[in-house]
Amino acid sequence: MRFIFVTLSVFLPNMAAAFTLNSSNDSLFRGWQNSEVTFNVNTANCPTGMDIPGLIEEAVKVWNNVPTSRVKISYNSSTSSTTFASPTTVYCETNFQGVTGADQDYVPAAAAVQPSGHYAIGGLLYLNVSGGQANISLYDRTSLLVIIAHEVGHILGLGHSQEPSALMYYNAGGKQHLTLGQDDIDGVSYLYPRNEFNGDKMMGCGLLRNSSSLPRHPSGGTFAMLMLLLLLPLFVYARLRFSVSSFIDPP
Amino acid sequence: MARGFLFLIFFGVSVAHAFVEKSFYMGISYYSQNALGKTTASATSAPSFLGSPNYPVNLKYDWRLSLDWYLSPQLSYTPMARSASGDSAKVTLLYFVLPIGQNLGFGAGSHWDWSFGPGYIQSTIKGAGGTTVLSNGTGTSTFAVPGESVTLQTISLSGAGAYNFGKSRIGVDLIFEGLLSSKRAASFMFSYAYRFGGGM
Numbered sequence: 001m002r003f004i005f006v007t008l009s010v011f012l013p014n015m016a017a018a019f020t021l022n023s024s025n026d027s028l029f030r031g032w033q034n035s036e037v038t039f040n041v042n043t044a045n046c047p048t049g050m051d052i053p054g055l056i057e058e059a060v061k062v063w064n065n066v067p068t069s070r071v072k073i074s075y076n077s078s079t080s081s082t083t084f085a086s087p088t089t090v091y092c093e094t095n096f097q098g099v100t101g102a103d104q105d106y107v108p109a110a111a112a113v114q115p116s117g118h119y120a121i122g123g124l125l126y127l128n129v130s131g132g133q134a135n136i137s138l139y140d141r142t143s144l145l146v147i148i149a150h151e152v153g154h155i156l157g158l159g160h161s162q163e164p165s166a167l168m169y170y171n172a173g174g175k176q177h178l179t180l181g182q183d184d185i186d187g188v189s190y191l192y193p194r195n196e197f198n199g200d201k202m203m204g205c206g207l208l209r210n211s212s213s214l215p216r217h218p219s220g221g222t223f224a225m226l227m228l229l230l231l232l233p234l235f236v237y238a239r240l241r242f243s244v245s246s247f248i249d250p251p
Numbered sequence: 252m253a254r255g256f257l258f259l260i261f262f263g264v265s266v267a268h269a270f271v272e273k274s275f276y277m278g279i280s281y282y283s284q285n286a287l288g289k290t291t292a293s294a295t296s297a298p299s300f301l302g303s304p305n306y307p308v309n310l311k312y313d314w315r316l317s318l319d320w321y322l323s324p325q326l327s328y329t330p331m332a333r334s335a336s337g338d339s340a341k342v343t344l345l346y347f348v349l350p351i352g353q354n355l356g357f358g359a360g361s362h363w364d365w366s367f368g369p370g371y372i373q374s375t376i377k378g379a380g381g382t383t384v385l386s387n388g389t390g391t392s393t394f395a396v397p398g399e400s401v402t403l404q405t406i407s408l409s410g411a412g413a414y415n416f417g418k419s420r421i422g423v424d425l426i427f428e429g430l431l432s433s434k435r436a437a438s439f440m441f442s443y444a445y446r447f448g449g450g451m
């Protein structure tokens with residue numbers, strides 16, 4: 001028992017679930033009603049040679065890969081929009097400080113959503129292409145992915161986290177990898193919860209319910225079927241072993 | 252005659268081994284959620300070996316299915332929710348697994364067992380509500396704290412091994428969620444349990 005307690009105390013960091021919502025006052029804010037969240041890019045002022053749609057597709061993977069969330073984020077198309085829209089507008093803003101109020105020497109991007117009821121109905125993501133020191137062309141690829149993934153987090157409906165390890169921590173300066181913290185996972189799972197008994201694909205795939213030629217099974221039945229499929233070979237194997245043992249046993 | 256002989260051997264083997272027919276286990280565990288590089292615990296965002304810690308209480312029961320296969324349902328639940336420094340939300344974890352398994356090796360000297368099977372993981376995220384003031388880099392902003400309770404349900408597939416001595420069992424479970432997709436995440440559970448019933 002002493003061994004166990006020593007082990008547990010070693011593993012006891014102060015884990016925080018400190019995520020907040022991208023709203024200043026609505027605790028019931030739920031992000032987008034549709035868990036398929038998409039982005040349109042206005043590339044008008046974007047740095048030449050910078051593939052913003054490609055960066056978005058790459059950056060959103062960390063959110064899409066959360067096992068307990070059903071959110072599915074993707075790049076949709078190009079747009080000429082410069083304001084709030086659905087899909088969310090991504091716009092390279094030359095007058096970044098004037099439009100967002102954020103310091104153009106420190107803040108490379110900013111994002112906001114338009115709420116209606118408890119849901120987001122429009123989104124706008126500004127990338128800093130001003131003369132300031134936080135112009136996105138001055139960042140390396142990893143930093144850009146971290147910056148975009150953080151802003152996508154805001155569009156999803158998350159506010160800042162007080163956890164320095166979280167992607168939604170206000171300061172991305174120290175981040176050398178694009179990895180979510182548990183706090184980000186808790187946040188996106190809270191807004192877009194995965195429920196494999198209520199429509200979400202089991203084990204992340206379309207194993208038993210994605211075929212259009214088959215009727216849709218109730219998910220409880222799907223689970224039972226899957227368990228049966230897993231257990232059946234084992235029962236057969238066990239029976240086989242038993243009969244072989246009986247057979248080779250001397251009379 | 253042959254079958255009677257076989258049964259005796261089997262009985263002799265089973266009581267000395269890890270899975271024990273009709274025995275009940277109770278214990279505690281360390282459940283490392285989203286481990287093996289899925290998440291980060293550092294400000295540099297370097298992927299971490301360990302995931303987020305949960306401390307479930309475990310209950311387990313062994314049923315013999317055949318000569319040396321056992322069905323061994325196990326229920327884990329965190330009586331103390333994982334909580335925040337800012338207390339914005341509390342997260343509880345329930346894990347039920349229905350594995351079938353086997354004792355390893357023969358003779359009274361073997362203490363090992365292994366098992367695998369499907370499971371069910373349910374998390375509840377309960378927001379504290381209200382608002383909080385946080386830095387946004389150049390100043391502060393007020394953010395709403397989540398105010399609802401949300402339930403997450405996923406199917407898992409796990410493999411486990413354990414070492415048994417006396418009435419004690421120390422086990423490691425490797426648990427996969429989203430196994431067949433890019434959502435794949437691995438968690439592991441390190442557990443200690445005490446066996447009640449089922450003989451020595």
Ligand SMILES: [Zn+2]
Binds near residue numbers: 160169
């Ligand atoms: Zn931010």
